[in-house]
Amino acid sequence: MDENTVSNGNEQDPSKSSRRNFLKNIGLLGAGVTAGAAALYSGDIFEKKKAATGESRVLLTQDNKLVEVDSLEMKALATNPTKMMLEKGREGIPGKRWAMVIDLSKCRNARRCIAACQEAHQLKPEQYHLNTLQMQDNAETAPYHMPKNCQHCDNPPCVAVCPVDATYKRGDGIVLIDNERCIGCRFCMAACPYSARIFQWTTPKDAGKHNGEAYNVELNVPQKLGTISKCLFSADRCRDEKLPYCVSACPNGVYYFGDENEDAVTNGTTKETLRLSKLLRDNGAYQLMPELGTKPRVYYLPPKNRLFPFEPSTD
Amino acid sequence: MLLLMVSAAGYLPAQNPGWIVPDDLKSKICPVKFSPEMVKQGEGIYLKNCQSCHGLPTKQNFAAIKPSPGDLSEPRVGTQKDGELFYRISTGKAPMPEFRNILNEDERWSVISFLRSFHKGYVQPDPGKSSSTAGKRIKLLMTYDTAKKRILVKAVELNKEGVQPAKGVGIVLFVQRYFGNMQIADPKTTSESGYAGFDWPRDLPGDKTGNVIVGARESDPTGSMQEAMVIDTLNIGVPTDKPSLTDTRAMWSTRDKAPVWVILIYTLAVITVWYFIIYIILSVLDIRKIKQA
Numbered sequence: 257m258d259e260n261t262v263s264n265g266n267e268q269d270p271s272k273s274s275r276r277n278f279l280k281n282i283g284l285l286g287a288g289v290t291a292g293a294a295a296l297y298s299g300d301i302f303e304k305k306k307a308a309t310g311e312s313r314v315l316l317t318q319d320n321k322l323v324e325v326d327s328l329e330m331k332a333l334a335t336n337p338t339k340m341m342l343e344k345g346r347e348g349i350p351g352k353r354w355a356m357v358i359d360l361s362k363c364r365n366a367r368r369c370i371a372a373c374q375e376a377h378q379l380k381p382e383q384y385h386l387n388t389l390q391m392q393d394n395a396e397t398a399p400y401h402m403p404k405n406c407q408h409c410d411n412p413p414c415v416a417v418c419p420v421d422a423t424y425k426r427g428d429g430i431v432l433i434d435n436e437r438c439i440g441c442r443f444c445m446a447a448c449p450y451s452a453r454i455f456q457w458t459t460p461k462d463a464g465k466h467n468g469e470a471y472n473v474e475l476n477v478p479q480k481l482g483t484i485s486k487c488l489f490s491a492d493r494c495r496d497e498k499l500p501y502c503v504s505a506c507p508n509g510v511y512y513f514g515d516e517n518e519d520a521v522t523n524g525t526t527k528e529t530l531r532l533s534k535l536l537r538d539n540g541a542y543q544l545m546p547e548l549g550t551k552p553r554v555y556y557l558p559p560k561n562r563l564f565p566f567e568p569s570t571d
Numbered sequence: 572m573l574l575l576m577v578s579a580a581g582y583l584p585a586q587n588p589g590w591i592v593p594d595d596l597k598s599k600i601c602p603v604k605f606s607p608e609m610v611k612q613g614e615g616i617y618l619k620n621c622q623s624c625h626g627l628p629t630k631q632n633f634a635a636i637k638p639s640p641g642d643l644s645e646p647r648v649g650t651q652k653d654g655e656l657f658y659r660i661s662t663g664k665a666p667m668p669e670f671r672n673i674l675n676e677d678e679r680w681s682v683i684s685f686l687r688s689f690h691k692g693y694v695q696p697d698p699g700k701s702s703s704t705a706g707k708r709i710k711l712l713m714t715y716d717t718a719k720k721r722i723l724v725k726a727v728e729l730n731k732e733g734v735q736p737a738k739g740v741g742i743v744l745f746v747q748r749y750f751g752n753m754q755i756a757d758p759k760t761t762s763e764s765g766y767a768g769f770d771w772p773r774d775l776p777g778d779k780t781g782n783v784i785v786g787a788r789e790s791d792p793t794g795s796m797q798e799a800m801v802i803d804t805l806n807i808g809v810p811t812d813k814p815s816l817t818d819t820r821a822m823w824s825t826r827d828k829a830p831v832w833v834i835l836i837y838t839l840a841v842i843t844v845w846y847f848i849i850y851i852i853l854s855v856l857d858i859r860k861i862k863q864a
Contacts, residue, residue: 351779352749353816362666364634366623410816416823425823427815499750507623509668515749517813519776522750526663527672529753563666564636 337470342436345473345491348428354489355429356503357512357521357535358403359557363388364508364564365401372505377485378477380461383454385487386502390569391559399566400559403510405502406431406452406487407544407552414444414453423484429516429553430489434473438483445484449548453486489513499524508564516553592658599654600696605684613685616678620670628689636666649690656683672751709737711801713787715771720807722769724787726761726799736765741790744769746783747802758790777808 312324365388373379373386386405392398408431415425422437423444445453460479469478474491490500498504503511503524514521514532522529535541539557546552603609621643626632628644641647648656660679663669670679687693712725722744728737740761745752755775759767777783786802820830 348815348817350815351812353813364636368623411821412823421825424825425817427817429816497749507620508666513750517776517811518748520748520750520753522748525673526668527751528669529748529751531753564634 338436341470341472341474342434345432345434346424346426348426348430349495350427351517352428352494353516354408354494354553355514355516355521355532356405356408356489356500356554357532357541357557358554359510359512359539360400360402360559361557361562362508362510362564363401363403363559365390365567365569366507367569368505368507369403369502369511372501373487376477376490376501377475377488378461378466378479379454379485383461383485385452385454385485388569398559398562399568400562401566401569402556402559403502404450404452404544405554406489407450407550407554408487408489410551410553411549413447413449413548413550417443417447419443426491428494430491430494431486432473432488432491433476433484433486435476435480435483435485436471436473438480440482440484442484449545449550450552453484456481456483456485590659590662590664592655596658597652597654599657600698601653601657601680601683602698603680604698605687605695609681609684610688612678613681613683616674616682617685620673621682624667628686640667643686644689646690648686649693653683653696656686709740709789709799710734711742711787711789711799713785713801713803715805715807716768720771720773722771722785722787724761724767724769724801726765726767726789736763737761738763738765740765740767742767742787743790744785744787746775746785752786755785771807773809775808776811777806779810779812781806781808781810783808 311327313327313330314322314324317323367388370384370386370388374381374383377385379385386403388401388403391400391402408429410425410429412423412425412431415423415431418424419441420437420439422435422439423431423433425431440455442455445451445455456479459481463478463481466478471478471480472492474488474495476485476488479485490498490502493500499513499522500511503513506524509523509525511524512521512530512532512535513524514529516532519532520529521532521535535557536555540560541555541557543552543555624634624636624640625643626634626640628642631642633640633642651659657679660674660682661669661671674682687695708729710727710729712727714723714725715721716723724742724744726737726740726742727734738761741758742761743758744755746755747753755772756769759769761767775783782804783806784802785805785807786800788800789798791798817824817828820828822830822833
């Protein structure tokens with residue numbers, strides 16, 4: 257106790273001078289850092305200006321131009337495939353606005369779309385990016401099957417609530433999830449009015465088999481425990497000018513997919529391409545819960561004149 | 572019933588209501604001899620594309636829909652000529668899809684070879700005696716009439732007597748889209764002078780400068796490979812350059828694209844909080860000064 261008071265009293269004076277010294281030191285340090293940085297920077301500029309002395313190489317650029325580059329100036333690109341795919345996946349396909357049309361009059365619950373989707377995205381049978389729901393609006397109306405996937409809204413509530421920028425919307429309309437960023441908070445699941453998102457509560461399917469594989473953000477594989485997954489409009493297939501997995505798997509011509517800017521959608525079964533605006537206008541197309549202001553990119557054609565009778569699902 | 576047909580025609584491909592096979596196509600035969608490999612390939616294609624409605628041949632497990640798809644191993648099918656089956660698979664009939672865009676010719680023939688393996692007493696016609704219908708050599712030329720906003724397609728026939736206008740050739744006009752070719756208007760048949768005219772839809776979007784890749788092809792209901800075709804890039808579409816969907820400021824967008832009011836309020840809030848923190852620190856320092864004084 258006595259010692260403490262003594263030491264406190266002793267520190268009273270040095271503390272004054274130490275504060276002054278501290279500030280002085282900070283000033284000196286700041287000046288030193290500035291001078292050092294300036295020296296490094298000018299050195300760097302000098303290095304860049306210095307004539308390259310390596311041998312010159314002729315290279316072909318991505319836009320098919322031959323260029324001559326000094327070998328000393330050549331720098332290997334980062335070859336982290338996950339990072340490359342993440343960067344590519346952030347940018348949509350320029351000039352495109354994808355749209356999907358689902359014709360409910362043709363759906364007979366063949367569930368091929370679901371199988372193709374689960375196969376592509378490494379999902380367990382009980383995990384759905386896309387599901388066919390049995391609908392009956394009331395006791396008087398006829399039941400029908402309704403495929404429901406992510407609506408890829410133009411005003412996506414899920415993206416607005418994500419605290420880590422893991423789920424994002426691209427310029428071509430697709431809403432994707434970056435599972436390298438996802439922290440598993442499930443805010444997006446709560447925000448989505450269409451219940452389009454699933455959470456990987458348990459070890460994903462074939463987790464051991466895909467261990468160590470590069471993460472493909474446009475396919476969302478390999479799936480990761482404790483993160484979100486959902487329909488991606490098969491962003492990887494769109495890049496290759498192919499229709500999404502579900503669309504091409506349907507045996508009954510339920511799905512149309514295409515580019516709103518081109519005003520064309522292609523049927524996955526018949527491969528027939530139609531005017532999107534005409535298809536929507538002529539068939540009384542509607543969207544799911546448009547009153548929420550989410551602006552979905554998926555349109556439904558009503559289950560009128562159904563081609564197949566309703567058979568309740570067995571599974 | 573009429574209403575049903577009209578509404579169905581709105582989004583189903585143009586199909587032959589009676590499913591009548593033109594006589595010249597009935598005699599079409601497979602260019603190769605059916606082989607076990609072909610039957611095997613046909614089986615795979617059948618299971619993927621046909622089984623969901625027609626069930627497995629001889630098992631009578633076809634779907635309970637109207638009109639009934641029926642079991643394809645039955646004599647009703649077995650007595651038809653190869654050309655008839657080929658035509659029916661190619662053109663479809665609602666609700667059966669047309670397979671000419673889904674399966675190529677070889678695949679369609681392999682499905683037929685698979686079906687034939689269930690038809691007792693079937694003997695395949697000799698492929699060597701193929702009565703090819705594609706004897707004519709047709710060439711198509713396409714021009715755009717700026718004044719009338721019409722596309723004119725001229726069909727010419729190349730034969731020993733030189734180039735002559737081809738009359739009665741079915742022409743399909745299409746534009747290239749990202750996932751496939753989109754047909755414009757109904758198919759037309761060329762006139763006496765070899766011309767077929769199509770009204771151009773003036774609201775059809777083109778690229779940034781209004782360019783559209785337009786094509787015309789000879790229409791063959793079975794979609795043979797040898798048909799004549801012409802493709803050209805024309806500056807007749809509506810120039811379309813819509814901004815990227817992430818260009819506008821929005822609540823859901825990234826930091827750089829947040830609404831201005833959000834950025835302003837957030838910045839103001841941060842400045843206010845820091846103002847008070849610094850104010851408190853300075854006040855504490857002042858108190859210490861006063862104490863020392």
